[in-house]
Amino acid sequence: MSRFLLPLSVIVASLWISPLYAEEAIAPVAATAALSSAPVASVTATAIQKFVAADFDGQMALIEHWPENPASLEKLFAALESDQLYADAQGHAYLLSGDSDLVDYDSGAKSSVTVDSLTQVSLNNAMRSAIDSFRAKAGLSAADVATRKAAATTLAADPLNVDDALLAERLAAEKDSSVLSILVRIKAQKDMESGDATRALAGVNALASSNDPEILALVQTKLADPALSPAMKQALTTTKSKIELRLQASAWSGYVFAGISMASILLLAALGLAITYGLLGVINMAHGELIMIGAYTTYVVQNLFRHYFPAAVDGYLLAAIPAAFLVSGVIGMIIERIVIRPLYGRQLETLLATFGVSLILMQVVRMIFGAQNVEVANPSWMSGGITVSPSLTLPFSRIAIIVFTIAVVLAVKWLISGTRFGLFVRAVTQNRTMARAIGVRSSRIDMMAFGLG
Numbered sequence: 001m002s003r004f005l006l007p008l009s010v011i012v013a014s015l016w017i018s019p020l021y022a023e024e025a026i027a028p029v030a031a032t033a034a035l036s037s038a039p040v041a042s043v044t045a046t047a048i049q050k051f052v053a054a055d056f057d058g059q060m061a062l063i064e065h066w067p068e069n070p071a072s073l074e075k076l077f078a079a080l081e082s083d084q085l086y087a088d089a090q091g092h093a094y095l096l097s098g099d100s101d102l103v104d105y106d107s108g109a110k111s112s113v114t115v116d117s118l119t120q121v122s123l124n125n126a127m128r129s130a131i132d133s134f135r136a137k138a139g140l141s142a143a144d145v146a147t148r149k150a151a152a153t154t155l156a157a158d159p160l161n162v163d164d165a166l167l168a169e170r171l172a173a174e175k176d177s178s179v180l181s182i183l184v185r186i187k188a189q190k191d192m193e194s195g196d197a198t199r200a201l202a203g204v205n206a207l208a209s210s211n212d213p214e215i216l217a218l219v220q221t222k223l224a225d226p227a228l229s230p231a232m233k234q235a236l237t238t239t240k241s242k243i244e245l246r247l248q249a250s251a252w253s254g255y256v257f258a259g260i261s262m263a264s265i266l267l268l269a270a271l272g273l274a275i276t277y278g279l280l281g282v283i284n285m286a287h288g289e290l291i292m293i294g295a296y297t298t299y300v301v302q303n304l305f306r307h308y309f310p311a312a313v314d315g316y317l318l319a320a321i322p323a324a325f326l327v328s329g330v331i332g333m334i335i336e337r338i339v340i341r342p343l344y345g346r347q348l349e350t351l352l353a354t355f356g357v358s359l360i361l362m363q364v365v366r367m368i369f370g371a372q373n374v375e376v377a378n379p380s381w382m383s384g385g386i387t388v389s390p391s392l393t394l395p396f397s398r399i400a401i402i403v404f405t406i407a408v409v410l411a412v413k414w415l416i417s418g419t420r421f422g423l424f425v426r427a428v429t430q431n432r433t434m435a436r437a438i439g440v441r442s443s444r445i446d447m448m449a450f451g452l453g
Contacts, residue, residue: 048076048105052087052121063130070138077131079105086118094118133158137166145176152182159189185210192222201235208239211246212390219243250392261398264405271412275453279429280446282340283351284453286358290332294324296365299374314379333451340450341443415452425449 047068051059066073079085084096085105093105094113102111102118123131132154139151155162167187174180184206191203204222207215222228223236269291276284284290298320305316335357343350378397385395416422427435428445436442 046106047072048093049091051076052085052093053091056124056127060127060130063127063134073134077135080121080123080127080131083120083122085121086115087121088113088118093121129158133161137163140166140170145179148174148176148179149182152179152186156182156186156189159186160193162186162190164190185212185215189218197229197232201231204232204235204239208242210243210390211250211392212243213247214390216240216243216247246389247391250389253388254392257394257398261401264402268405268408271409272453275412276450279425279449279453280336280340280344281347282344282450283347283354284450285351285355286335286361287354287453289358289361290328292365293331293361294328295376296369296374297324297327299369299376302376314381317379317382329451332453333447336447336450341446344446412452421445421448 047062047066050067051062054062063073076085079095086094086096086102088094094102094111095105095108096115097103097110100115102113102115103109104111136151136154139147140155142148142151167183167190171180171183171187174183188203188206191199192207194200194203204219207219210216219236219240223233223240228236269287272290273284273287276282276287298317301320301323302313302316305313305319309316335354339353339357340350343353382396382400385393386399387393416425424435424440424445427438427440428442428449432442435445
């Protein structure tokens with residue numbers, strides 16, 4: 001009987017003591033639960049802290065889906081591109097201000113940490129491409145046409161990464177034809193690489209309206225694929241022929257435009273020769289050198305503006321044009337007075353005399369400016385050109401030459417047919433003796449006409 005009393009007493013004691021231990025064990029758990037349910041402030045990492053703490057894939061994902069406003073993302077881009085973004089081991093971001101000063105990224109407060117204790121958050125090529133792509137996608141919705149066009153051009157460099165929903169939205173909303181054509185090209189390229197036969201054929205047919213050399217290269221590369229279906233191969237061949245035809249037309253248009261521009265310069269030279277020979281009967285072999293004098297006058301005016309008026313250097317051409325006319329005209333009148341006037345009526349001798357004058361003028365220019373060519377730079381407002389198509393650009397400088405030639409021809413026509421001087425020139429040309437008889441000073445008219453030529 002006693003052997004059963006001892007185990008029984010142990011069991012009773014354990015039942016009496018166990019609730020006490022249970023209460024002590026449960027108390028910390030309950031306290032922890034009560035603490036966790038209390039309304040305390042939780043600390044959430046900002047987007048920039050997440051960015052500097054993430055690995056490369058995480059950073060790329062954050063750029064793609066930035067949780068804050070776009071302005072803060074642009075601040076991040078600027079910091080990355082200027083190599084000013086740093087972070088510590090705890091994920092706090094800092095900006096480099098100056099050579100070694102650091103400020104807190106979020107607050108802008110000056111920090112006491114040193115650059116040596118931090119890690120620079122660098123920008124690699126993949127991230128730079130992602131930034132360009134993000135900016136381009138945002139730029140598609142800009143109010144400015146030039147910004148939208150630049151954004152579309154950037155996205156066209158990698159069309160397969162353009163979001164279909166964004167592309168469809170902008171195709172429906174875009175009104176400018178130049179931007180719309182780029183978006184259509186992007187969609188066509190995506191369709192061609194979609195893998196769906198019907199969509200791919202539609203994309204190839206849409207590219208047939210392009211005259212971009214890059215699209216031609218893309219089509220040629222696609223044609224080299226031996227696994228093409230007969231329908232796709234036929235569509236690509238037709239598209240290739242159409243693009244080549246448009247590129248050829250653009251090339252010939254460029255040749256014609258360049259020829260008209262060059263012909264404009266020759267027309268001005270021929271106009272001067274026509275005046276001197278038609279009025280005076282003088283074959284002026286120094287005519288090219290007088291054009292050279294005008295060119296060097298332009299060079300001198302350009303250098304004067306660069307030295308004395310650097311802020312207005314883009315306007316030097318407006319002063320150089322009348323200066324070139326004036327200097328060439330004055331030198332021409334001096335040549336007429338000294339060399340040509342004693343030789344009127346003797347064409348062969350005037351030809352030889354003006355040839356000698358041309359040699360003298362060339363040597364004088366070599367002595368002053370040297371034998372090497374000098375540079376006359378285009379003003380900034382004459383740089384660039386009008387892009388007619390991806391394969392045809394009309395430079396502003398050549399357009400200016402054509403417009404200038406037309407203006408000079410019209411001015412000379414008005415001078416000859418609509419002014420008193422022009423009346424005297426025509427009178428001396430038609431009948432020199434009768435013009436002298438009615439009081440026209442033919443020698444003065446000869447000098448001024450030679451200077452004009």
